[in-house]
Amino acid sequence: MSTSKRKPSEVILSAHGIVNRFGKQVVHDKLDLEVRSGEILGIAGGSGSGKSVLLKTLVGLHRPDSGKILLNNKAIETISPGEKAALIGVLFQQGALFSSLSVAQNVMLPMREHTDLPVSEQEKLAAVKLELAGLPADSAMKFPAQLSGGMVKRAALARALALDPRILFLDEPTSDLDSLTAGGIDELILKLNRGLGITVVIVTHDLNTLFNICDRVAMLVDKKIVVDTVDKLLHSKDSWIHELLHSPRAMGAIHERKSGHGIG
């Protein structure tokens, strides 16, 4: 992994004292998290540990009960929609492609709304983004309903990249995909991170993703968060983390990484 070569860089997004509760159930209790510019941060946790709520909180879709989110040192609720669109790209779990628009129109929508580029330029850019996301050229005119699961994720990724955001949020990018396709998505995320210098935050269950491409991993345990590199987390004293990272599936993922089948 190339993490060692990289200089410790500035914090681009940070959460301070986040509390989220639904009724009496507290999901996050004074949780802190820092995302560094240029890294790939994985967020993991058991079912119902509030991963998706955390993601929504981080991108400003969900207002926490207390605490604040700073994006580029500015409180996220004070950032204008246009500026936010240029800073943040989100890949939703089901892709959330607009079903009435073709794939190319989906990618061009943010450009059309937030820039003054002529249509011919938007089309050129959309073609490049789709190619970056690894979609064949003929998929541009297809509609979301005609795409396979992996292609939906790639198209949604191309749309998330439309305005070249500084941070890319991915909600379960490899869920519902076969392991080959999932591997391809992992590879793509890594390529975009290294090539475009984009910061990536991944919420995932996928141990292969955590082991193979994440620079650091944030584990949601007991309403708090534990952040470290995955190698250090392997020696964590916390029983849940220990169990997760020493489960047979995790062993498989580690084995894959060591034997060089992994990426990175």
Added chain:
Amino acid sequence: MQKTSSKAAPGLVVVEDDGGRITLDGVLNIRTLDEVRASLGVWVKKRKTHVLDLGKLDGLDTSGALFLCELRDKHVELAGISAEHEQLLEMICALDRKPLVKPESMPRWRQFIVQLGKGVDDIGRDTYDVIVFVARGVNALLYALIHPSTLRPASISAQISETGIKALPIVGLMAIMISIVIGYQGLVQLRPYGGDDFMINLVAVSMLREMGVLITAIMVAGRSGSAFAAEIGVMKAMEEIDALEVMGLGAMELLVVPRLIAIMITLPLLTFFADIMGLVGGAMISQSQLGIAPLPYIDRVRLAIDMSDLFVGLIKAPIFAFFIGIVGCMHGLRVRGSAESVGRETTRAVVKAIFLVIIFDALFSVLFERLGL
């Protein structure tokens, strides 16, 4: 040398011209791209040797990199690029950068003909589907009535509550409003002839024979026909119908029949309710406009109508109900895969149900006229 350039807002690109060399200073991204293209376009045309100095470039995104790749393809030399930007540039330049595939465009007249053909084809298929589904519906309904043990009372009563009882307030209100509208319009037309009182006949006869049942049927088509299509459609999209099938339970028996029975019970009752409320509306307007009190009004109504007027209205209700229910369920079961098709099928169900209601109403009018009712 003159300066070929631009408004240097902070963070934007400044283009400086000295000789055959141009320096980009600032950020080249999706926001500044247009400006840079405008300034550089002139420059590229004017000169023969081109060197573009990128040493002062602070930021570059994929759109900027794409632009630089295109310049490089036009033999502009890119100098002084930082390692970080180089990496991005190489990544973008290495792509095929094929133009976006566009659907072949068709001349308008051909599009029109194609649409027309598709439309006719759709109507044909739709008619076929409706006929087939009506037959299946009748079949399932008769089977259920012959074998009452297969009826599902809980489901039927839930549907009666949903399609009937909860529709009472809106149906009643609509009936009152419509009778007031008819009353007012009738009054304006009848007054010159001194036939003010016949407004009561007009309201009573039109509400009982036509408006009561029509308004109720349209309301129920909008309320319950759409609900049938949406409920069953969502079940279909979530594979719940398939799950039923695998368990050996038929959607027809479990979902369609209870709804059909419920709506065929509630629509006549709602129609009767709407008739009463329509007469109440008539009473209100005759009190205020003609000064006829409710009791004399009832006497007038008795003279104006007989039982056949009431039954002409009520007899239509179960038939309208059957078509509203069958069309709603049919479109629900026609949902394919995605959630968006639920919305489309629901809209179609309502449009088709109201269309059928009005068609059958017209047929009934002709029929009753022939029968002398």
